[in-house]
Amino acid sequence: MYKKKYSSNQSLKDLNTFRMDVTAKKIIFIKTIQSLIHILQICKISQIPYIILGEGSNILFLKNYRGIIIINRIKGIKIIEKNNSWLIHVYSGEKWHDLVKYTLNVGILGLENLALIPGCIGSAAMQNIGAYGLEFKDICQYVDIISLNNNILSNKNNTIRINSNSCDFSYRNSIFKRQYHAESIIIAVGIKISKKWHPITCSALSNYIKSKYITAYKIFNIICKIRIKKLPDPKKIGNAGSFFKNPIISKKHAQQLISLYNLPNYPQINGSVKISGGWLIENCKYKNIQIGDAAIHKQNKLILINIKKATSQEVLQLAKKIYSHILKKFHIRLEPEVDFIGSKRKIKASDIFK
Template structure:
């Protein structure tokens, strides 16, 4: 078993990118699967709630956590070279951006569009992270999940992961008493750039390389999204709404909203555009505000409370619904005193 670190009533401010100053009864860093199993067993026997986090990059603590926060630091990367592909087996405690940089340095290409996305590998699978025309599901082969009831690890093939926009089976069926342990990633040796519409103005097709794509994506993200080490945030607070074609046509007759067709005939529209064009004037609740360069990002300017961030989010939600008749659904997870809380229970609003 690894050497564990225990803290009593420690602040979680440095363990969540929103920098919310709440506490947990204990924080335990784990580096092995055995440690994770043992700690979860102790929690269950003692009837103590626990939650497993990586970088704390897509969450908002609503209050002090009444149990144990387990920080996943189970790391390791195995790479197998095949004739036409690279196969990666990556443990869930690895940082996502570190993997992107490592593969690029090794001459293994295909992850560049997902550069600078915060969080760990486990979160990448759970959230089905995505950016600039590429999602985790596009490069995933499988996900290994540990059941903490029987300590059995199951390998789930990509086709059974139920990946969708910022969603997966791991946010639902495998949410409670399960932990993502590792993922399998498959990358083709024949690199083809994915030039999403918002990247076109930065790219000269003839000169594009994996390295230049990586640099372009990093430059854009640094410009648009604040560094959580300097300004607390959880990235995009809201998802881009996916609406029916009929509803999109009505909206597009009135507004020039950036929109993207989905495979199932639905239309994805830009939530950032909606917030920007509502033209909120210096909207701020306490220390909670909207990032000037990317309206989807809510920020903790200094010492924002969870209540201030929720109040700000509710104001945005209601205003967008009234003006555009579009329902903004939070992308982040909310964590209460004993575990996750459904966003619908917080906002008390239904998508009609």
């Protein structure tokens, strides 16, 4: 039913991109929905804590995990061609970047702006990933989940389809990251891409796109080069991508800051303003701030890195120091983008950053 790769108390270091050297009681790789349900039944009956991971790209383990880590490797891509669009059904264990490459290779254009974003399809929906003018919500048609209510104890496939309009997508957030995170598991997503391709460009790409004859493949290659240059490779330097979100503040607050500082700002449709979190950290004028082996990435200040053997407590101390400095200087509360995992469950960021 499932494939067990590790025995008890084995390291999770290679299964989280922050490369925290913590352990779990058991690590299980699953490849089918049926094997997933089987493991969930065991956990529910025996009251065993569990966490489901894909690539472990947006988490920080705070302690050794006293339960089962389930690694989602449920894969598969199904494509239906319509008159004006492509409908793509993707299982949640597929890597996001692999999907972007695959669609380009078969002539389906439209995902190129989201190239090289780490993680699997499940986390793409949960986080509402986005970059260079495109977000997951813009191409999402539906999300399929398994409900973890008492019916999971039966052998039925309790898959529920949630229309994208009901996913409550927002900046790096969704209904799956909030009220659904403890009672559902993302199994697959539906993506709709128009056959009529047009380039999505933004100010961050304008310096790189010189020719008016741009193609999806050129955008893909440009974005890959930018990300490789500016973002640390988790295989070489442990990190979870942006540790903090770019804060979204009121227009009044933004105008006050803009009158004092020449800071990058991005007005939102609802009247609020997104502020560059990296700029805020940069302008606290830290001098190579580092706690143990936890440090701020030199090129992208929103990213905290594990230089070699950082502990989760060193990363947290560094994050809290940044948080308190930004709050004191700019009166902005930075919101973590990563999920925090304790010994038995996820820990709310509000319980850590008080």
